[in-house]
Amino acid sequence: MIEMHIIDAFTDKPFRGNPAAVCLLERYPSDLWLQQVAMEMNLSETAFLSPQQDGSYRLRWFTPTVEVDLCGHATLASAHYLWETGRADRQQPLTFHTLSGQLNASASGDGWIRLDFPVERITEADAPDRLADALGGVVPRFVGTNGLDLLVELDSEEAVRGLKPNFAVMAELGVRGMLVTARSQDERYDFASRCFFPTLGIDEDPVTGSAHCALAPYWRDKLGKDRMTAIQSSARTGVLRLALVDDRLHIHGQAVTVLKGSLLHPPVE
Structure with a gap:
């Protein structure tokens, strides 16, 4: 056994x-x-x-x-x-x-x-065709990529929590996954996210530590902070403390x- x-x-x-x-x-x-x-x-x-x-x-x-x-x-x-x-x-x-x-x-x-x-850098990218359809009709304010996944920023944490993705469309976009994020409206957290990987057999991953290798440097550039607290706003919810040190990310x-x-x-x- x-x-x-x-x-x-x-x-x-x-x-x-x-x-x-x-x-x-x-x-x-x-x-x-x-x-x-x-x-x-x-x-x-x-x-x-x-x-x-x-x-x-x-x-x-x-x-x-x-x-x-x-x-x-x-x-x-x-x-x-x-x-x-x-x-x-x-x-x-x-x-x-x-x-x-x-x-x-x-x-x-x-x-x-x-x-x-390791840290994964995000570069701005053109939105794929049907991205809004994959996001259930939501139009993002920013689209970037780490080479495998799309990072999509929405206007609010409420929009992230309320997202109703079309996973069939998302799986056809030609990317491994999608990291959807927004600045948190809760003072305990710096940013919120939800992560989707239908091509890997995971429609929504409840809490994705590796996604923060890209999310953390993205939000550092926006917020000017090397230390942050993040919440992944899936149905199960999870909390991560993050610290960027050179080209490494410490995930707590x-x-x-x-x-x-x-x-x-x-x-x-």
């Missing part, structure tokens, strides 16, 4: 934030088996950890349909899992080897976890384990 945990990331309350499944394997079996497990979990991401001889870990992330290069909430969940189960010393930083290079996680005394991620979040179980069907050798 293989242990599986489901952990809600970017929240301190169960059933909020973004759930990720975390699975620790001595070594990786076939990609087909990893994808089948992620499909069975049917969460935005399932994280597969494999320990290395030097105390670091390989880390891979799968949506129900594809493997992805970078995932914030499942990295946060993986760090939480390793420390909570005693497999790693909370006083020592964690090192993950991923498709996006080396990523680090460290624990703070207040229960928050800090992730060290909390996590809660909601389920512990066993996978009864290990890979066939």
Whole structure:
């Protein structure tokens, strides 16, 4: 049997934030088996950890349909899992080897976890045909890209919360995903967002840590702040503390384990 945990990331309350499944394997079996497990979990991401001889870990992330290069909430969940189960010393930083290079996680005394991620620059872009249709008729005030996703700024946080996307149209725009954002009207937060990835099998991702690699530098340029607090205004909602340091983004979040179980069907050798 293989242990599986489901952990809600970017929240301190169960059933909020973004759930990720975390699975620790001595070594990786076939990609087909990893994808089948992620499909069975049917969460935005399932994280597969494999320990290395030097105390670091390989880390891979799968949506129900594809493997992805970078995932914030499942990295946060993986760090939480390793420390909570005693497999790693909370006083020592964690090192993950991923498709996006080396990523680090460290624990703070207040229960928050800090992730060290790369920054993604946003450049202004022409709006694709039918963008307004994909946004349910809403016309954006700014459109940019990080090379994979569109970043779309709307006029207000209320417009972000009330957005009713057409996912069929969105999936045909030729981009991986869409990060929709606005300045927050709540003084506790600097900006709000919602994130959509229908081409990856995720219509709306509840809280997307990796999206803030692009959102944070965009809002730094607009607000003139290196440290910000963000809210992702999905139905589940999540909070992220952000700090830009040179070309890196420190993403701070909390996590809660909601389920512990066993996978009864290990890979066939």
